[in-house]
Amino acid sequence: MLRGLARITLRRLLALPLVVIAVAAMTFLLVALSPFDLGHAYTQGGRGLSGAEADEIARVWNLDGPVHEQFLHWLGNLVRGDLGNSRLLGGQPVLEQIGARLAPSAILVGTALAITVIGGLGAGVAAALFRGRTVDRLVRTASHLSTAAPSFWIGLLLLWFFSLRLGWLPPGGASDLRAEDVPTVAPRHLILPAVTLAATQFGWFAMFVRSRLLEVLRSDHVLFAESLGHGRFRIVARHALPDALLPFLTLVGTHLAELIGGTILVESVFAWPGLGRLTVDAARATDLPLLVGVTLAGSVLIVFGNLLADLSYRIVDPRLREASP
Amino acid sequence: MPRRRRSALLLVAALLLAACSPGSDPTASADGTLVIAVDAEPSNLNPIFGDVYGTIYGDHWPMFSSLLDHGPDLEPVPDLAVEVPALSDDGTSVTVTVRDDARWHDGEPVTAGDVAFTYRSILDPSVATSLRGLLFDSLESVEAVDDHRVRFDLNRPDPAFLDKLTIGIVPAHLLEGTDLNTAAFNRNPIGSGPFVFEEFRPGERIVMTANPDHHDGAPGLDRIVVRFIADDAARIAELESGGVDVDAAGLSSRAAERFRDRDGFDVVSIPGDLLTLTLPVTNPLFEEARVRQAIGLAIDRQKLVDGLAAGSGRIVDGPFFPDHWAAPDEPSSAFDPDTARAELQDAGWELDGDHLVRDGQRFRFDLVYGHGNVTDTAALAIRDMLADVGIEVRPETLEHGPMVERVHAGAASLQSLGNAYDPALDVFEMYHSSLADDPDGNVARIEDEAIDAAIERGRTALDRDDRIEAYHELQRLLTEQGSWQYLLQADAHYVIGADVEGISPQPREGHNHGFSRGLLWNLASWRIAPPDPA
Numbered sequence: 001m002l003r004g005l006a007r008i009t010l011r012r013l014l015a016l017p018l019v020v021i022a023v024a025a026m027t028f029l030l031v032a033l034s035p036f037d038l039g040h041a042y043t044q045g046g047r048g049l050s051g052a053e054a055d056e057i058a059r060v061w062n063l064d065g066p067v068h069e070q071f072l073h074w075l076g077n078l079v080r081g082d083l084g085n086s087r088l089l090g091g092q093p094v095l096e097q098i099g100a101r102l103a104p105s106a107i108l109v110g111t112a113l114a115i116t117v118i119g120g121l122g123a124g125v126a127a128a129l130f131r132g133r134t135v136d137r138l139v140r141t142a143s144h145l146s147t148a149a150p151s152f153w154i155g156l157l158l159l160w161f162f163s164l165r166l167g168w169l170p171p172g173g174a175s176d177l178r179a180e181d182v183p184t185v186a187p188r189h190l191i192l193p194a195v196t197l198a199a200t201q202f203g204w205f206a207m208f209v210r211s212r213l214l215e216v217l218r219s220d221h222v223l224f225a226e227s228l229g230h231g232r233f234r235i236v237a238r239h240a241l242p243d244a245l246l247p248f249l250t251l252v253g254t255h256l257a258e259l260i261g262g263t264i265l266v267e268s269v270f271a272w273p274g275l276g277r278l279t280v281d282a283a284r285a286t287d288l289p290l291l292v293g294v295t296l297a298g299s300v301l302i303v304f305g306n307l308l309a310d311l312s313y314r315i316v317d318p319r320l321r322e323a324s325p
Numbered sequence: 326m327p328r329r330r331r332s333a334l335l336l337v338a339a340l341l342l343a344a345c346s347p348g349s350d351p352t353a354s355a356d357g358t359l360v361i362a363v364d365a366e367p368s369n370l371n372p373i374f375g376d377v378y379g380t381i382y383g384d385h386w387p388m389f390s391s392l393l394d395h396g397p398d399l400e401p402v403p404d405l406a407v408e409v410p411a412l413s414d415d416g417t418s419v420t421v422t423v424r425d426d427a428r429w430h431d432g433e434p435v436t437a438g439d440v441a442f443t444y445r446s447i448l449d450p451s452v453a454t455s456l457r458g459l460l461f462d463s464l465e466s467v468e469a470v471d472d473h474r475v476r477f478d479l480n481r482p483d484p485a486f487l488d489k490l491t492i493g494i495v496p497a498h499l500l501e502g503t504d505l506n507t508a509a510f511n512r513n514p515i516g517s518g519p520f521v522f523e524e525f526r527p528g529e530r531i532v533m534t535a536n537p538d539h540h541d542g543a544p545g546l547d548r549i550v551v552r553f554i555a556d557d558a559a560r561i562a563e564l565e566s567g568g569v570d571v572d573a574a575g576l577s578s579r580a581a582e583r584f585r586d587r588d589g590f591d592v593v594s595i596p597g598d599l600l601t602l603t604l605p606v607t608n609p610l611f612e613e614a615r616v617r618q619a620i621g622l623a624i625d626r627q628k629l630v631d632g633l634a635a636g637s638g639r640i641v642d643g644p645f646f647p648d649h650w651a652a653p654d655e656p657s658s659a660f661d662p663d664t665a666r667a668e669l670q671d672a673g674w675e676l677d678g679d680h681l682v683r684d685g686q687r688f689r690f691d692l693v694y695g696h697g698n699v700t701d702t703a704a705l706a707i708r709d710m711l712a713d714v715g716i717e718v719r720p721e722t723l724e725h726g727p728m729v730e731r732v733h734a735g736a737a738s739l740q741s742l743g744n745a746y747d748p749a750l751d752v753f754e755m756y757h758s759s760l761a762d763d764p765d766g767n768v769a770r771i772e773d774e775a776i777d778a779a780i781e782r783g784r785t786a787l788d789r790d791d792r793i794e795a796y797h798e799l800q801r802l803l804t805e806q807g808s809w810q811y812l813l814q815a816d817a818h819y820v821i822g823a824d825v826e827g828i829s830p831q832p833r834e835g836h837n838h839g840f841s842r843g844l845l846w847n848l849a850s851w852r853i854a855p856p857d858p859a
Contacts, residue, residue, distance in 0.1 A: 085506070085507050087368065087453075088368045089368060089512070089527070090367075090368050090369035090370065090371070090374075090511035090512045091369065091453075091506045091507040091508070091511055092507065092509070092511070092512060093507075097527065100527055101527060101528060104528075156558065159559075159562060160562075163562060163566060164562055164565055164566070167566060170566065170568060171559065171562035171563055171565075171566055171568065172554065172559050172562065172563060172568070173529065173552070173568065174529065176568075177360070177529055177530045177550055177552055177568070178358055178360050178550055178568070182526070182529075268555070268556065269556070269559070270559075271528075271552075271553075271554050271555075271556075271559055272528075273526065273527065273528025273529045274528065277528055278527075278528065281366065284724060284725075285368075286726045
């Protein structure tokens with residue numbers, strides 16, 4: 001069984017470069033079609049390109065060649081890890097700078113995902129078990145709020161209440177920036193942004209688990225277990241939940257992209273030093289090498305996330321292990 | 326059941342009580358650290374790349390020092406220079422003597438060679454700096470005469486040149502022969518200023534510590550943490566919770582007001598950017614001077630000023646900051662909607678109901694502007710005022726890039742003028758015909774020989790009175806021309822949430838950020854007040 005899993009993992013990892021190249025091609029195409037003027041992008045106003053700037057643009061984008069050659073040239077640089085240098089980052093290599101911003105975003109997304117999954121699962125199960133009761137109504141209201149309210153609004157509300165009114169939690173940043181030595185992320189600083197980010201997806205998960213569980217609870221084998229006199233808790237834990245969990249994992253995979261995309265707003269509200277805010281900065285400054293870099297980095301994260309979701313899917317359901325990916 | 330309900334009530338009451346108590350009090354830091362918030366994260370700390378905020382006046386971080394600085398009244402004062410030098414009689418050369426006791430933070434002495442290297446780098450076409458084209462158009466060459474004297478040779482008399490000697494000096498011994506555009510130095514610099522660079526954490530902070538060996542003595546603050554927080558609300562939250570001591574990005578008058586009378590907070594207000602309505606002549610609607618003037622007459626500037634908080638703005642009549650030496654005393658703008666209507670009618674625009682119509686076309690235009698507290702309110706007010714004379718204005722906020730394109734294509738815009746220094750630093754760029762096709766310069770596309778002549782005289786005459794005359798003439802011509810409607814000057818409001826001594830802002834500051842100007846120009850003299858014995 002593990003051999004099958006390893007084989008699939010290997011196969012998916014081997015396919016990863018192809019996926020990245022496809023993402024890169026899309027990114028390149030977007031840039032080629034975008035209204036951004038490369039000259040403007042490099043000089044923030046395009047006042048007379050200097051020789052060095054023109055050289056840098058020509059080097060990175062091979063502007064004189066036809067589009068497909070430009071793409072191959074750019075791809076060649078990409079394979080060598082050369083995404084160009086960013087004006088917004090003082091002329092430093094894009095790849096290096098993205099690396100520095102990856103960890104805070106990964107921690108934020110990871111924590112938010114954990115909150116969403118655990119919270120969604122718990123709330124969904126509770127709502128299903130107490131269908132029509134207060135708990136159910138509360139979960140449903142919270143879920144509807146969560147899917148309807150924009151994340152920056154929830155974020156500002158939480159910020160106002162917990163950090164301004166109560167003074168319990170810091171309003172922004174990933175750690176206490178007054179201090180001498182600061183960790184990448186301090187737990188106290190993580191709470192508000194992670195909860196905000198999780199809130200954007202929580203509703204989907206809770207409602208999904210609830211409806212799925214209600215469905216399974218009506219299914220034949222659960223009825224059979226009930227007729228055998230098994231307790232309700234045992235039925236849910238042993239029979240209904242594993243059944244409901246399978247498609248739940250797919251949901252994790254698809255909503256991971258939403259969480260990563262959500263960092264753009266949440267990181268801006270909470271001054272979080274991650275990739276989401278870097279994306280906003282890059283777009284505002286029309287810093288193309290950086291913008292392309294963060295787009296690629298985000299896409300690669302999503303691809304990896306989906307791979308993980310896919311693998312866990314196979315671990316939970318043995319039937320899928322030997323199936324082709 | 327009743328008991329459970331009572332405990333629930335208690336819980337709610339506790340929550341409400343907690344909600345009513347204010348957040349933790351701001352704590353001035355006891356260890357000599359001051360946390361300063363700015364709105365934009367710097368991209369490049371190397372001063373030869375100019376001001377990170379996109380202005381060209383040569384701001385630099387306090388880890389650097391410069392030959393001259395703008396002093397308390399905005400006139401040049403010496404820093405690395407022994408004294409403020411004098412231009413040669415023909416105004417085309419200046420020799421500066423560098424003091425011999427200044428050292429880089431790595432211990433090497435600062436020499437005339439470093440100064441020459443710095444300015445030569447700006448002139449080097451392979452260095453991607455925006456300072457070269459605009460600020461240093463007059464600089465022909467720079468040379469170290471000996472270890473302590475630098476000679477600048479100019480290609481024309483430039484009375485504003487001393488204003489351009491405020492660029493931070495960089496160390497030749499560390500940078501000579503490297504690619505300046507991509508040098509690691511740009512984010513990890515070594516300077517000779519009052520503070521030593523310690524750390525740059527992208528997205529978070531820059532840390533500097535006091536330089537005990539600074540040539541003007543050790544600064545009063547032990548440590549400075551600069552945080553980058555773009556959002557006004559987030560900066561307010563940090564001020565409230567004590568995460569930030571000084572908001573150097575500036576808040577709206579309304580937002581600053583809540584801090585004004587509170588214990589533990591001070592609000593410092595400095596007259597800031599001029600707001601203008603710009604009507605490009607390339608737009609067919611604004612072809613005629615009388616139409617442009619009529620639009621100006623239809624705008625009630627006093628009402629715009631009243632839209633700001635009380636006393637935090639004033640009417641302006643021309644391109645210069647009020648009370649600047651170049652600004653004329655007499656007002657040149659007026660509010661006269663009746664004359665505006667008559668002028669528009671003379672130009673062939675007839676009222677059809679509430680709308681002006683000519684050849685079956687309504688008088689309607691887009692007004693593009695960058696989002697901001699002052700611009701947002703002004704744009705809507707202008708829309709209402711012009712609607713009163715039958716002109717339909719459609720305000721639209723845009724980011725910088727798209728806005729430049731729209732303005733280039735002839736859209737009317739709200740622009741902010743931020744030159745508190747010598748007018749020669751920017752009037753050429755703003756109004757000279759040679760830049761009528763430039764994407765950023767001369768956005769109203771003015772081509773006018775008399776205006777060109779006044780600009781030229783203002784930037785080459787060596788006698789201050791001649792220059793004053795030239796700039797008064799320029800203001801008169803620009804008023805007649807009418808493409809630039811100068812509206813108001815709004816104050817920038819800075820909140821200080823710590824007990825800091827030594828704050829003494831400059832009298833005016835364009836573009837409310839920077840470390841060598843405005844609020845922070847004398848940061849090295851700031852100190853955190855000792856705790857009150859009581």
